[in-house]
Amino acid sequence: MNATWRGWVGLAPGRIYYRGEIGAAGTHSHHAVQLLVARDTVLVLRGADGVDHSCRAALIPANTAHAVVQGAADGLLALIDPVSSLGRLLDRGESRSASAARWRLDPHPLPPAGDVSSAEAIDAVIRSVVRGEIPAARPRHAAVAEAVDLVPTLLPGRVGLGEVARAVHLSQSRLSHLFRQELGLPFRAYVRWERLRTALLLLSSGGSLTQAAHEAGFADSSHLTRVFRSMFGLAPSELLRGVRWEGQQVRPSPGRGAGESWVS
Template identity: 40%
Template sequence: MMGKAKVPAWSGAVTLQPGCLVFSGAVGTTELHAHAAMQVMVVTAGEVQLRDGHGQRRSTRMALIPSRALHAIHGPEATAVFMYCDPDSPLACGLRARIVGEDQDHVDGWIAAAQSSPPVRQEARQRLTGDQDPYAWLADPRAGLSCHPAVRRAMDHTQRLLGGPVRLQDLAVVVGLSASRLGHLFAEELGLPFPVYLRWARLRRAMELVQEGTSLTKAAHGAGFADSSHLTRVFHEMFGLAPSTVLRSIRWAAPESDGRLA
């Protein structure tokens, strides 16, 4: 009797950069998920299969996956670099402009956007040739655009409040706008509603705490989640995996650049 086929496991290094989270290593399998980040995928060996929310599947070595795009990943015997660019980073703003309309929801659009994007192609060349400065292209001032000043102030204030409640109404008072206007600006500038941005910001903070050696439970509370179960649900929503699965197989790596991703 044949046993179950082995499910490809994730293993590799995770780097928390200002403005970007980077995974580099062996690619496993995820369930359907949608994160708040703009994801750049560059496969360095083999091919990765992407599935969109419409059930379309494609094998590729390069993709640009937009914020909130429903997708799943399967990468048997593949290695890759995944760059999750924070939705408020200049880089994400620039990449978001490269994929619009219906292409945002379809795997063919993600692949085409990557192939036509000079920054993604440059990243692929540097990764495949072992360039010693793999983030050099991110220093290009043309890589992205600045967010609306009110949105930037609201995000800066949010970072100081992540350990507790964060309400859009309170942020609106701080920046001198109505809550409805500030919510509209978040959707317009970042391409996602404020609650989604907030969940991503909390998730980032929790990962920073875990990297520093904090337990998952304490990291959840430190990032403003109700408990570790709440953190697990959001992590699964954003990455299609349980955090415990990832923590067993990844190592934390030191940043490779001087913060130019911000």
Template identity: 40%
Template sequence: MNRSGGDQTVEPRWGGAALLRPGVLAFTGSIGITDAHAHHAVQIIAATTAFTVLDEHGARHRGTKVVVPADTAHRIEVGAEEGAMVFLDPESAPGRSAHVRAVRSGWTVTPVLAFTGRRALATVVDELIAHLAPATAGDDVAPRHPVIDDALRLLPDLVAAGPVSGTELAAQVGISASRLTHLFTEQVGIPLRRYVLWSRLQIAITRVQAGDDLTGAAHGAGFADSAHLTRTTREMFGLAPSMLSRHVSWDLDSGG
């Protein structure tokens, strides 16, 4: 996101805490104004004071909680000093739920994100997901199919090595590709191909935190180059790779 000031464009000051797990990116900090943009993730914003989001039709959505549907042009017109943002993959159960709510009921829907500025970000995210997809809240209690455990163990090395073939992964765990696809989405909560993409972002951030530049991080995460990583972060979240800064304290949860 870019913040405009006169003829200058100033990168926002990313700081504080951020969390990334398959299907979810969240962070806390000040919420600044942005240029008009669209991204694939569903965006949920909550703040301690009211802020304003302008949609592509010129309508203003003002409040302390706003949900922006997937692939929808918008810009933050008035920001807030303290808030939280959660980006959800629209192909995940909570992402679909948030998207449908916003489309059917409006962007300033009944509060779905509890933010006071004093709670752990992981707790806020867990409660949000349980609220949006209550049927999946207890899934981790049920035993997971052994082939899914096998797939999750194999995926980190496969992702880092380059393109991941669902057919080849299925063969390695001894199941048909169609069955693996079905089980993975059902038990992990996000399609395999989306899980792979989020995993690449996790690896990239881990490498940046360890000292790599964007080019090294991109190659280490299986992206073609730093431009590919840049396009991915912008398409998914509307964010520049500066979000990967080592000045942000990251919680990288595999969610597996």
């Protein structure tokens, strides 16, 4: 069985999550570390060398060409910014070759959707892979929390470290250090992810590509599409076709029970 793409999408600082059906995808690479996990079936993934690998889970470094030959009816896909502390931990500085991918991981089992929240399930899988804790989605330091709240209000304009540091009464160097410490992500990369979050929210609520690009601060729809392809390996329209933002209600597909849903 080769599934289509239908599920939910969630975004945390430096990470985008997908839970649901994993469909086939041609050879591509993206500027993100990728974690793929199937719940109760086998994935068939193809490396840049053309060799197929049957596995339940795989970790693929950033900028590494690969293809999904056979997907799964229920699985997890996480894309993680390679400059984040979590991305660097997963990447481990390996060379960008077909052999750099770890095709047969043995992560924490992925529970059925609905047993626990999807975010909790995904974080449990990632913790089992890195054997440790992952950065919190919400900073503990009050000034960083204030900065995180401020960034979206400055979009679509330029969001400079100096401007935000002054607003939260910290030096630029201190705020930069705290962003890495609290969120595991440099300030500039965090702003890029906030732009992507804004664009995704607009697109998922029915906004046009042009509107999403404008309100998120991208030069135009082509610029937004290029950034999406670089980070996610596909265009915004492909990402959102058949998926929903976390928390949205999704009509069950034929054959699913009335109590089942594609969202957490």
